[in-house]
Amino acid sequence: MTAPEPVGRIRFMNRQRVNLDGFAVEDPELGLTAxxxxxxxxxxxxxxxxxxxxxxxVPEAEFDSIDTHIARHGLDLSVAAEAMALSDVAFARLLADxxxxxxxxIRLSAGATPAKLTRVLALLRPPELIMAMTKLRARRTPSNQxxxxxRLDDPLLLAADAATAAAFGFRxxxxxxxxxxxxxxxxxxxxxxxxxxxxxxxxxxxxxxAAELELGMRGLTSYAxxxxxxGTEQVFTDGDDTPWSKAxxxxxxxxxxxxxxxSSGAGAEVLMAGAQGCSMLYLEARCVALARAIGAQGVQNGxxxxxxxxxxxxxxxxxxxAENVMVMMRNLESCSGNDALMSESDMRRTSRTLPIxxxxxxxxxxxxxxxxxxxxxxxxxxxxxxxxxxxxxxQRDWGVDGGLRTxxxxxxxxxxxxxxxxxxxxxxxxxxxxxxxxxxxxxxxAAGSKDLGExxxxxxxxxxxxxxxxxxxxxxxxxxxxxxxxFHEAERTMDFARARLSGDYLQxxxxxxxxxxxxxxxxxxxxxxxxxxxYEPSPSRQAEIDAIRQARGVCDLxxxxxxxxxxxxxxxGPALPGQGPxxxxxxxxxxxxxxxxxxxxxxxxxxxxxEMLAGLEEEGCAGRVVRxxxxxxxxxxxxxxxxxxxxxxxxxxxxxGTALIHRRDLAPLANLELYSxxxxxxxxxxxxxxxxxxxxxxxxxxxxxxxxxxxEAIEARYHTTVIALMELExxxxxxxxxxxxxxxxxxx
Amino acid sequence: MTDEAGIRALSGKPVAGLTVEAVRAGEVGLxxxxxxxxxxxxxxxxxxxxxxxxxxxxxxxxxxxTRLPDDEVxxxxxxxxxxxxxxxxxxxxxxSLAARGLPRCAALVAEAADVYARRGLSA
Numbered sequence: 001m002t003a004p005e006p007v008g009r010i011r012f013m014n015r016q017r018v019n020l021d022g023f024a025v026e027d028p029e030l031g032l033t034a035x036x037x038x039x040x041x042x043x044x045x046x047x048x049x050x051x052x053x054x055x056x057x058v059p060e061a062e063f064d065s066i067d068t069h070i071a072r073h074g075l076d077l078s079v080a081a082e083a084m085a086l087s088d089v090a091f092a093r094l095l096a097d098x099x100x101x102x103x104x105x106i107r108l109s110a111g112a113t114p115a116k117l118t119r120v121l122a123l124l125r126p127p128e129l130i131m132a133m134t135k136l137r138a139r140r141t142p143s144n145q146x147x148x149x150x151r152l153d154d155p156l157l158l159a160a161d162a163a164t165a166a167a168f169g170f171r172x173x174x175x176x177x178x179x180x181x182x183x184x185x186x187x188x189x190x191x192x193x194x195x196x197x198x199x200x201x202x203x204x205x206x207x208x209x210a211a212e213l214e215l216g217m218r219g220l221t222s223y224a225x226x227x228x229x230x231g232t233e234q235v236f237t238d239g240d241d242t243p244w245s246k247a248x249x250x251x252x253x254x255x256x257x258x259x260x261x262x263s264s265g266a267g268a269e270v271l272m273a274g275a276q277g278c279s280m281l282y283l284e285a286r287c288v289a290l291a292r293a294i295g296a297q298g299v300q301n302g303x304x305x306x307x308x309x310x311x312x313x314x315x316x317x318x319x320x321x322a323e324n325v326m327v328m329m330r331n332l333e334s335c336s337g338n339d340a341l342m343s344e345s346d347m348r349r350t351s352r353t354l355p356i357x358x359x360x361x362x363x364x365x366x367x368x369x370x371x372x373x374x375x376x377x378x379x380x381x382x383x384x385x386x387x388x389x390x391x392x393x394x395q396r397d398w399g400v401d402g403g404l405r406t407x408x409x410x411x412x413x414x415x416x417x418x419x420x421x422x423x424x425x426x427x428x429x430x431x432x433x434x435x436x437x438x439x440x441x442x443x444x445x446a447a448g449s450k451d452l453g454e455x456x457x458x459x460x461x462x463x464x465x466x467x468x469x470x471x472x473x474x475x476x477x478x479x480x481x482x483x484x485x486x487f488h489e490a491e492r493t494m495d496f497a498r499a500r501l502s503g504d505y506l507q508x509x510x511x512x513x514x515x516x517x518x519x520x521x522x523x524x525x526x527x528x529x530x531x532x533x534x535y536e537p538s539p540s541r542q543a544e545i546d547a548i549r550q551a552r553g554v555c556d557l558x559x560x561x562x563x564x565x566x567x568x569x570x571x572x573g574p575a576l577p578g579q580g581p582x583x584x585x586x587x588x589x590x591x592x593x594x595x596x597x598x599x600x601x602x603x604x605x606x607x608x609x610x611e612m613l614a615g616l617e618e619e620g621c622a623g624r625v626v627r628x629x630x631x632x633x634x635x636x637x638x639x640x641x642x643x644x645x646x647x648x649x650x651x652x653x654x655x656x657g658t659a660l661i662h663r664r665d666l667a668p669l670a671n672l673e674l675y676s677x678x679x680x681x682x683x684x685x686x687x688x689x690x691x692x693x694x695x696x697x698x699x700x701x702x703x704x705x706x707x708x709x710x711x712e713a714i715e716a717r718y719h720t721t722v723i724a725l726m727e728l729e730x731x732x733x734x735x736x737x738x739x740x741x742x743x744x745x746x747x748x
Numbered sequence: 749m750t751d752e753a754g755i756r757a758l759s760g761k762p763v764a765g766l767t768v769e770a771v772r773a774g775e776v777g778l779x780x781x782x783x784x785x786x787x788x789x790x791x792x793x794x795x796x797x798x799x800x801x802x803x804x805x806x807x808x809x810x811x812x813x814t815r816l817p818d819d820e821v822x823x824x825x826x827x828x829x830x831x832x833x834x835x836x837x838x839x840x841x842x843x844s845l846a847a848r849g850l851p852r853c854a855a856l857v858a859e860a861a862d863v864y865a866r867r868g869l870s871a
Contacts, residue, residue, distance in 0.1 A: 065867045072859070073802060106799050210822055217818045219781050233867065237830045242869055244860035245828035247806070251853070252821050254810030257783035295806025331799050473778045478771050490768050497781045498766050502755050503791040506807065508800065522798055 018345035024312040031275020031283070034266075034310060034319035035122040039277035043116035045084045047077055056115040064233040066286055069243035070114070074293030079111035088116075092123040095132040095325070098530035102136055109329040114285035117329060121322040122281060126355060129321045133359035135528045136328035138521040139509035140535045142360035144403030145335065146170035146370035148190055149377035153182040153460045154452055156435055156443035159193030159423035160416035165370040166197025167415050168388065169405045171511040172223065174367050176206040178377050179457070183207045184472075185432075185464035187220040191477060192426055193419040195489040200496060200512030202259065202505075206378070209241075209249060216258040219474030219497055220467075223259035225300045225335060225366065229290055230264065231283025235274040247294035257500045259510060261298035261335055262291045263366075266319055267306015280310055284323045292330045297508045299327040300366040302337020307352075307382070311342045317352050324361060331521075333509035339367035341380040349382050357394065357402045360535060362509045364402050372448040385447075395545050401537045405544040416444045425484040426477065432463035557724035561597050568606050568746045569593030575626040575739040578646035582621045584693050586612055586651045587641030590629045590732035593742055596725060599657030600679040600718050603686075608659075610747050611683045612651060615690020617748075621647070621697050623690065625744060629737035632729040635669050638662030644739065647697035651689065656725045657681055661693045672696055673704060679718050680708040758782035758814055785811035805852070812850040824853075828860055835865040 006014070013019075028037040041057035052071040053060045063071060083091075086108065094100045094108070109117065124132060146165040150157050158175065165173055173194055175186045187205040194201040205215050206226040215221045227249055230236040236243070246262065253260035264287035266280035275283060284301060291299045301323045303310050310316040324336040336356050343349045357364050368391070369376040369384030376384060383391055388404070395402045420443045424435040442452050466472075474497050482490035499505070499516050510520035517523070528534030537545060569592065578585065586609065589596075597605055609625055616623040626644060628637045638652025639662045648664040652671075657678035660671040673692060675681045685705050692702035755763040759779040770776045788811035795803040813821055827833045827841060838861035846854035864870045 065863055065869065068863050068867075073805075076801075103799075110799070210825065213822065213825070214818070217778075219778060237869065240829055242828065242830050242860065242864070244856060244863070245825060245830075247856060248809075248825055248828050248853070251806050251809035251813055251856075252825060254788065254807055255783070255813035255816075255821065256818075257781075292800075292802055295802040295804075295809075297800075297803055474781060475771055475776050475778060478768060482768050482772060487768070490771075494766070494768050494771065498752075498763055501757055501763050501766075501781065501783055501787065502752060503783055503787045503807075506788075506791050507794060508798070508803065522794055 018343070018348060020344040021348065022308070022312050026313050028279070029277055031270040031278060031280065032313050033279045034313050034315040035279055035281050035322070037277060037279035037282065040118060040279050040282040041115050043084065043113050043119060045075075045080055045113050047080060050077065052077070056113050065243055066231070066233055066236065066290055069247070070286070070289045070293050074289045075113070076110035079107055081111070083108045083111035084113065084116060088119045088123055091120040092128070095120070095124060095136070095329075096128040098131065098135060098528065101529065102526060105136060105329055106331045110331070114289045115282060117326055118279070118282045118285045121326055124322065124325070126318060129318065129325055130355050130359045132325045133321070133328065133356065133361060134534065135526070136325060137360060137362050137509075137526055138328065138331065138333055139362050139511070139519055140524045140526045141519050142401050142403055142535065143171045143363055143511050144169065144365055145172040145174060145363045145367055147339070147367040147376055147378055147381055148173050148175050148370055149177075149186075150371060150375040150449040151178060151377065152449045152452065152455050152457055153177055153179060153186055154443065154449060154455055155185055155189035155427060155433070155460060155463065156420040156423050156439055157446055157449055157452060158186055158189035159419040160443050160446070161371055162190040162193030163197040163415040163419035164412055166194045166201045167407045167412065168370065169198075169403050170201065170368070170370060171403065172202045172204065172363065174204040174206055174225070176377050179461065180207060180211070181461050182464045183211060184215060184220065184467035185460050187215050188426075188467060188472075188477060189423055191220060191474070191493065192423050192481070192489070195481070195492045196415050196419040196422065199492055199514045200499070200516050202511065213249065213252055216253060217256050218472070220477070221258070222496070222500060224253055225261045225263055227260060227262045227296070228264065229262050229287040231269050231278070231286040232274050232276055235269050235272050238272060238274070243290055243294060250294050250296050254506055257503065257506070259505050260296065261300055261333060262294075262296045263300040263304060264288070264291070265301040265304035265306055265337060266323060267303060267309030270309050271306055281319050281322055285326060288323070288326045288330055288332070291327070292332060296332070297506065297510075298333025298335060298362070300335040300337070301327060302356075302366070303340065303342065304337055304366065305340055307337060307340045307342040311348070311352065320352065321355060324356065331508065333362045333521075335363040335366035336361040338365040338382045339378065341373070341382055353382055354394070358398060358400055360400065374450070375448045389548075389550075392548050396548055399545070401535070401541065401545060406547060406549050408549065413444070420444050422481065422484065422486050422489060425486070426480040427463060429480045429484050430472065430476065432466050433459045552720060552724065554724045554727045557721065558595060558728060561595055561728070564597035564604065566597065566604070566606060568743070569625070570743045571627065571740040572743045573741050575644060575741040577644055578624065580622070580646045582697060583646030584616050584621045584623050584649050584651065584697050585641040585645040586623055586625045586653060587637040587644075587739070588625060588627050588742070589632055589634070589637055589654045589729050590627065591729045592627060592653070592655045594732055595728045596655030599655065599681075600721060600725075601657050601681055603657065603683060605655060606747060607683060608653065608657065608686045611687040612653070612690035613744070613748050615687040616694045619691045619694030619698065621694035625742040625747070627740045627742055629732065629734050629739065632726060632733055633668070634658055634660060635662070635671065638671060639664070639666065639668050640739065649693050649697040651693050655729060656722055659686065659689055661689065661696060663696065673702070675705070675707060677707050677709065677714065679714055680710060682708070755787060756784050758784050783814065785814045788814070809852045809856065812853050815850070824857070828857065830869045831871050834871050835861045837871070838864065
């Protein structure tokens with residue numbers, strides 16, 4: 001038996017994009033549960049003679065490798081008894097209470113087992129999670145990270161896009177490759193490009209662990225984050241590592257002065273059918289405890305590749321955010337996910353990201369796709385180049401610092417050209433590849449790699465092999481920039497390489513600001529303790545956040561209106577009362593014919609008047625145009641026009657295009673017909689308004705027009721312009737001024 | 749923040765001398781842009797003071813590893829991956845590291861040898 005076709009309302013709902021997403025029935029056996037599974041162990045900790053002999057229900061003899069590492073290295077036994085004795089609710093309240101200092105949470109959390117923190121965080125509701133994140137992130141100043149990749153590994157485009165990302169304010173740039181062999185070339189191209197965009201941007205090239213470390217050893221990259229941890233031993237081993245190999249790798253990075261964070265996140269174990277019936281939050285709690293145990297300074301989590309798995313179950317987004325907060329509780333840097341497109345729905349993906357941006361994280365994204373979705377070789381991020389303007393507007397809307405800023409279009413163009421040219425010059429100088437002027441031009445203008453046309457991908461591979469085989473290092477890149485005449489960028493790259501030698505950026509949550517000062521847990525600790533405390537953008541930073549390039553003021557509108565001025569509508573003298581019964585007055589607002597020439601619809605005011613006059617004429621009436629200088633109110637203008645007209649019928653027209661028909665005996669706010677949706681009124685409708693005014697004048701039957709409505713956010717589009725237009729009108733208004741007759745020359 | 753004046757690179761050169769001019773004169777190699785173990789030790793103290801003894805321990809292991817060439821660091825990492833080494837090989841590696849003055853790294857490898865044997869992670 002087939003199910004009956006649903007009714008239209010359901011068919012309509014089915015067609016919405018959110019229904020492309022997969023939603024899972026909660027199933028703890030598969031690990032498809034966010035915050036709590038019946039198989040999660042009860043929190044427990046037994047310490048015997050200074051040694052953990054039971055943790056989260058597991059006796060020492062049964063510890064797997066993850067348990068063992070956490071038990072031996074991860075917990076502060078001096079506070080463990082106190083932390084474990086605290087009730088889950090009491091602990092959770094400490095997180096949500098701004099009066100409890102971050103330091104107190106850090107102290108207690110160090111003694112809490114993974115199962116304990118799981119239970120505590122599962123109690124936090126969304127606003128409490130936001131409060132906890134606001135208070136607990138390590139670094140006071142929030143920041144952001146970008147993905148910079150493309151399908152072709154095209155170095156010129158990578159350089160241009162790295163410069164663009166740095167200019168937008170991203171403090172870390174993460175690249176990766178569709179073709180593993182290209183990795184050294186991508187690292188070099190991003191290193192060169194970023195030096196044009198801003199000082200102190202950290203570069204990462206995410207590839208296989210050993211290959212990534214090698215790039216870092218040569219100074220071509222400055223941090224790493226794709227050092228994956230998993231919550232079960234089986235999946236960890238399948239990932240070809242152990243807690244000890246990762247601990248060693250962590251030290252290896254630090255030994256070369258490289259910043260490093262590990263990567264984990266919900267859903268990874270579920271996808272590998274290895275969740276062992278545990279909740280996502282509990283498995284992640286094991287990863288985060290392990291991250292601390294091995295000595296990593298930070299964690300990239302919040303779903304990552306498994307974000308959509310978490311999002312498919314009830315409470316999944318809470319779980320993702322709780323993961324980030326857990327990292328902060330462990331006194332580590334949070335690089336807070338949002339780097340995988342977790343829904344086809346714009347609303348759901350915004351809903352996933354917004355709370356983290358509002359709270360502020362060390363990195364709101366562990367990769368905002370600064371390039372287009374199709375060029376993101378990590379897979380599309382939750383936000384991408386398509387969304388940069390949205391994100392800038394969201395920062396401004398909420399008055400929060402998401403790490404980005406507006407860059408003038410001319411500056412983007414300049415930086416992209418310099419970066420692409422420098423990349424070309426360095427590649428040529430080092431004998432890596434020869435690019436043409438045409439290729440530079442294409443990369444500068446490209447919105448993505450599809451705009452590059454045919455490229456030689458083998459040339460990229462050859463360049464990458466040369467970098468590897470010749471053992472090129474950051475010193476060679478500095479020398480090449482210098483010899484190619486890019487002195488400033490050579491200095492920048494050198495300053496940055498030198499800054500790493502102080503090791504300050506190995507501390508938790510470290511970034512460089514644009515004066516190469518390290519901001520970290522040590523130098524810029526979060527001191528949030530309620531309203532009036534904690535991070536507040538500086539006045540100059542606030543100005544950057546506020547000044548999006550789309551913002552317009554009255555001056556801008558005046559300039560743009562002036563470009564439409566025509567030598568029509570001159571004042572021909574005082575307006576006098578009309579005599580004939582077919583005399584209809586079109587009253588216009590004070591700025592018409594002076595400062596306002598275009599309606600919101602984009603129609604010229606003169607064309608609108610021309611149509612109204614033609615409409616009056618075709619019904620046998622004679623129209624005049626009179627400017628009323630003492631009011632900006634359309635009802636008053638229309639009524640005054642009617643009172644001046646011999647017929648007693650007037651039309652009112654504001655410069656923005658709103659129009660009505662009025663009669664001399666009506667109250668100002670009453671009228672016969674009104675076109676209220678100015679942006680949508682057409683010339684045909686204005687002509688009909690003229691014709692209907694004439695019909696009223698003759699005592700005939702008008703053919704009322706319907707206001708055109710649409711599903712557009714018409715108020716969002718036009719309200720700011722309306723406000724500026726009305727201001728232009730108001731500035732021309734003179735109380736008590738008499739109306740003026742305007743010339744009809746050129747209108748009839 | 750650390751004052752740059754007191755910092756030296758692994759090569760022993762003072763950081764202040766590592767300029768583009770020095771690169772131009774061919775006087776800078778990768779060794780001059782590598783972090784010095786004393787710097788890592790100093791940062792370990794800072795990490796300890798900021799509530800993260802594990803990060804401090806990591807930085808101290810890192811200080812030891814500055815003495816090993818890149819290839820050897822990569823080789824030890826490889827040896828620690830699952831199924832690569834027998835317990836005896838790991839124990840041997842630990843002894844060799846200890847003998848060469850890398851006691852913290854040696855302890856990490858020795859602990860791995862023990863756990864790997866118990867958890868079936870050895871070759």
